[in-house]
Amino acid sequence: MVEVLQQIINGIAIGGVYVLIALGLTTVFGILGIAHFAHGSVSMFGGYLTFFFVTSWGFPLLLAILIALLVGLMLGVLIELLAYRPVRDANHINAFIVALGLTMMVEGINLELFGHEQVVIPTDFSRVFNFGGVTIPELRLYVILAAALLIAAMTVFVERTKTGQAIRAVAENRDAAILMGVNVKTIPLVVFAISTALGVCAGVMVGSLFAIAPGIGEGLVVKGFAVLILGGLGSIPGAVVGGLVLGITEALAAGFISSAYKDVIAFVVMISVLLFRPQGLMGKA
Template identity: 80%
Template sequence: MLIEILQQTINGLAIGGVYVLIALGLTTVFGILGIAHFAHGSISMFGGYLTFFLVTAQGLPVLAAIPLALLAGILLGLLVEILAYRPVRNANHINAFIVALGLTMMVEGLNLQLFGHEQVVIPTGLSKVFRLGGITVPELRLYVILAAILLVVAMMIFVERTKTGQAIRAVAENRDAAILMGVNVKTIPLIVFSMSTALGVAAGIMVGALFAIAPGIGEGLVVKGFAVLILGGLGSFPGAILGGTVLGITESIAAGFISSAYKDVIAFVVMILVLLFRPQGLLGRAP
């Protein structure tokens, strides 16, 4: 039983890592700019597709393709902010909401046109399996978990320890006060979107390597991402990390010990229960 619990926890950690990255990207945009960036899932799939293209069609090693895809993600984030969201920044919230929906359809269509409708799996060549007692950890999953931890730590250092990070947090806290303190608020959305998109691309690569990328998968991811946001607390970075991990492990344990047929249902029931007792989410601040 203990082995099964540990195995399910490790199973859940890999997918939890993906949820964390998706949720961090979403929470950054939502917490700081107040935009429900629905296209985030489709954009992360774009990153996965791009990596697949670089590896299979251009013959790049996967370790060379990943930084290129992340760089493309950063540039794409800038474009999204400048072309899609900046024009509606000062308009009613519903405008940004509609732009987000339109952008989702556009990116989905773009993925379909550029990369086709077939499911693709990013070839990594990692097929070793580590065994410890009765627990098995595939090499690829281990690297995904480690990469997710690394990215989360890097982001936390950036946000907590750098001047730009402090500026981002200041804008999130109080935009007017940040302006008065001399923060250049015009560049903050650009930084936020590039950072968020890069995290999304990283998540897309992980999904593409662990599982598969196909039309429609991004939508599911973004729904889970928003669920994590609510579970962890809107706009809270530690909340997104905790929420993503909890959701991943809960799904895995629920499927293993209750029923795989209700895997998603059980995960969302847990979310509802948490919100009943902590409406602000696990680590969100009470209003």
Template identity: 40%
Template structure:
């Protein structure tokens, strides 16, 4: 049960990051490597807001979400929109450029040292013999509540339906009157909010440093490939699969190999179902 708790914690964080990544993939149809940098910037902004400005944890999270959402929208307008009709490799290289630029900027502003973010939720709760730090319970509750809210937004609102329509067929959505530019900006903003919230939730039990987005975004790519590129349910389930696999793998095998488990699962699952778990089979 202790490993179930750890798996839900990791799965919640990975799922949030993968959701933002798969939403952007539905619009760009290219891997957005800059998403890892948005995750990192979200953690640094929240850390700075708490330490330099004296803001509370939740207010710092809101500030980080707003800053990263604005940054994601700016990157969409200045970097990705001009490359809309370019071949797939050009937006990919541009995304890597944004990633490297933001990492260098973070290192210049906050330094290369590892930082520890404080949290007001430091208590330990005993759940029938399971040691449950309050921050981990907060991560599980907040992450899955946000996933449910996003699902309801996409399926129950007109604006959410336009995002799904754009992901399915950008040209067709434009023909029926959907403003493609506005939807693209909104999608990037949502992805930035998800990345910033995930980073602020996870930073108190991890460390904050300029390269912190590398491993997270790599695993997020594994998740959306496992779940099916562009599949929102696949991103959630894939995040849980990787979270539980890492948690139980670290416990029963070794913590030295827990980061490799995600890629072993990728090979195993794709060898049996190359299109991913939730992708629709072609006819």
């Protein structure tokens, strides 16, 4: 029982990372109808950048994260302007192909700048808490708390602020939003900036919890989409539920069945949900 609880806690930590990635993907998809496949690689770029600032320039972790966030934000805006905007009105397949091309480019840039060795962002959170037999490393706890905080902040932003309202309006009906005076040229930029920032946070979490290496970003973005499929499109609660389900399933599978096949098991769960609830766990029929 303790062992199960332990794996569930581990699953919540990795699930939190998935939720952050999925939140970025779902807002971009809602506004632009684009499956932003390069999101994972861009997130890893942020993680790499943080690693670089901490180890090479000796910056404190928080400062490094802040700079990485800002750079990631600008990168997100650039990607929207240069790559996605030109294919806005073309067939949706084209936007997806552009996303694939972008993924290759960003992966290539990561490789060129940071090499192909795997890196771990050093942190000095080494304490381990113990709650009745269930151990939680300090770092893992902070990751869970930070993810929860970011998810809450994102929810408040989308639901309560004027800009968030505009984002929801564009997602719901682009033409009507234009008529209501929403500036549909700047909204995508805001969305890309925010989702990339969330992605960079996820990248830092992956980099400090596990490691960053070439290909990790692609794996992560696939998990992000799996979360969306699990949870249902365009809903923040759906992304949260989907992310936690995926993370916990994976952790349990790794702990009790086979760690080599944990991803296979996670995808099998996704496919089964698809068979019985094509609209996702939280989606409307």
